[in-house]
Amino acid sequence: GMIAHVYDDPTNTSDPTTVGQFRNAGLDAQYQYILDPHTVTAQLAYMQTEQLYSDATNPGLSDTTNVSRAKVSYVYQAKYGGSLAYFNKTGTTNIQTDPATNGFTYEAFWIPKQNIRIGAQYTAYGKYQGASDNYDGAGRNASDNNTLFLYAWFAF
Secondary structure, eight states: EEEEEEESSSSSSOOOGEEHHHHHHEEEEEEEEETTTTTEEEEEEEEEEEEEETTTTTTOOOOEEEEEEEEEEEEETTEEEEEEEEEEEEEEEEOOOOOOOOOEEEEEEEETTTEEEEEEEEEEEEEBBTTTTTTTTSOOOOOGOOOEEEEEEOOO
16 A cells, blocks of 8 residues: 655645645455466456545545556466456546446467467457447447567567
8 A cells, every 4th residue: 555645736745735645555366376387376366546636726625546456377388378357447426527438358378488478458348438339429339440460579
């Protein structure tokens, strides 16, 4: 967890009414099964963030967000693998836009050598900024934010 006091203007710290606060608390867990030729990893995480606005900008107002994530990965013979992840963000909308966002991330990868990995990741949104359809009033749908990420990395 963390608690931070933040000035609206960090160059002027003389006015105590311009201090807001961030409070974060989180919890995560991981389980691994590693027995050749299989590796299975399951991960869970939860975090809550509360922003209390300063008396100078928005007295008495706050925003809270809750983020949950779950991921399961499988690797065969330390060469071929994939994962499926779910993410969900909810919260209040006093100052911010509706934070409600959720979706899935799919991944497939190949490890030709111990220090090289090539893969593809696809993120599909079910909801974005509070809606599945027309979330911005201009006709954009959550699925318009879907992303394909191709990668290759080398570690030494």
